Amino acid sequence: MSIEELVRAELRSVAEQVEVPSLPALDEPRRDWRVVVVAAAAALALVVGGLAFLLNDQDDPPARPIEKPKIEHVNSSAPTIPWINGGRLFVGGRRIPGRWLEVYSGGDTWLARRSDTRVFWGRGSRMHDLGKAQFPLPYDGPYLSRGGRYVGIGISTATLVDTATGRTTRVPLAGSAEIEEWVAGVTDTGVILSTRAQQNAAESFAVRPGRPPVRLRTQGGRLTRTTASGLLLNDPQGNDWVVDVVGSRVRRVARVSDGDPTAITESASLSRDRQWLLDLGWAKDRDEPTTLPVSAVDDGRPVPVSAPRGWVFAPQLAPGFWEPEGTLVTFVVRPENREYRAARCAPALGECVLLEES
């Protein structure tokens, strides 16, 4: 009997032996009074810590207003942002050795997972090993802050890497064995953003080393993870939002999923300048469209962005990499001979150009 057959037989046998309890009540969860009392006590403690935090939080800059760079034409030069083309990682136009699966970046820092599942952060071609991550980084991290200053990861204890100095700090989180607390993101000022989850309830916190945690005002939502779009908040309806955290405030920037309970990552990618949303559903389609599914964040209007004449988009290779200017580096294919090329697309202008081959 093969190992596959053994596993199949064992799982079926275990499932058959399981004693199934009767169907429980399926009402929406409500807080019982004991939870409320405990939460109130915790809240009191947090208020004290929170006031101290806020009084000392003047070095956290306010959320930046949305910058809207003006683009007058789309250029065909090689991208300077970290991006992956056919498994090759390029940073600042230079190739980083190895085959790579995914890359995220902020400022001049990048975070990437190699095909052997090792994760590295780096600046330019200098890189630092963080260990292995078998699954894509948005699942559990590590996460990079928006401007690239910090890398954060952890359950129960957060590990914070200052990418300016390379210094690593371990910060205990306040969860317990029963109530897990995990890092969902990190800010450029080194504040760890964590979520503490228990059955049917979750709260998110801002944790600064050596200070009491501050409960974030999430309006019933919880911070979940950081993706290429940014830090995500899952709201009570199940929608994912890209958010900014300043002090104890959580500001919603753009909705990036429609509450599909089966989705693990967001269904739209937010541009770095936060003006555009690229629908990621297209990457799952087998079709090769001639128009990018982009919409404007401000008013939700669809923004038609056409492929270069004679080419169609190839979303199966990668949805694309947003550049700080609000342009997207993505891939196109020529239908008649299946030649693949990288292209730069500008939603502001509605057009794409082929990139010069490196």
Next chain:
Amino acid sequence: MLAADDDADFSAYAAQAWAGLYRRAFLLSGQHADAEDLAQQTLIRARRHWAKVVRAGSQDAYVTRILTNIYLSSLRRARVGREVLRAVPDSPAESVLSPIHGELWPHLLGLPPRQRAVVVLRFYEDLAERDVAEMLGISVGTVKSTTHKALAQLRLALGKELA
């Protein structure tokens, strides 16, 4: 709030699906308390999105996706997180976790959660690699390598036990 007809439909579905859902949840979590929470949360979420579940065609497949997503998103993050930076899988769980004994079961429980999810989807649900990949939002290659690693670990554990 569901309309009366939808509520009746959902209640009928929940009653008929509960046992299977609980068994799947047990295979993922390995503990009765976790399995009950997981299956209950899954049905609560399915009820909230009942119109989508109905539109999806295969209600069981859709609900299995919800179950797997909830399991991977929350209940096992602690172990997964350790896996990331340490890269050393936990030792097989003690059989005291469950009164159920099987030759392979303790070793299946000892697999990292993501590996166990892939194994359950591949060999209990009998899903194709492509379907597992789509359900978990990962590539077919990752499904293959994860399955390979899990089976290698199980083969090794079984070999040691039989030696």
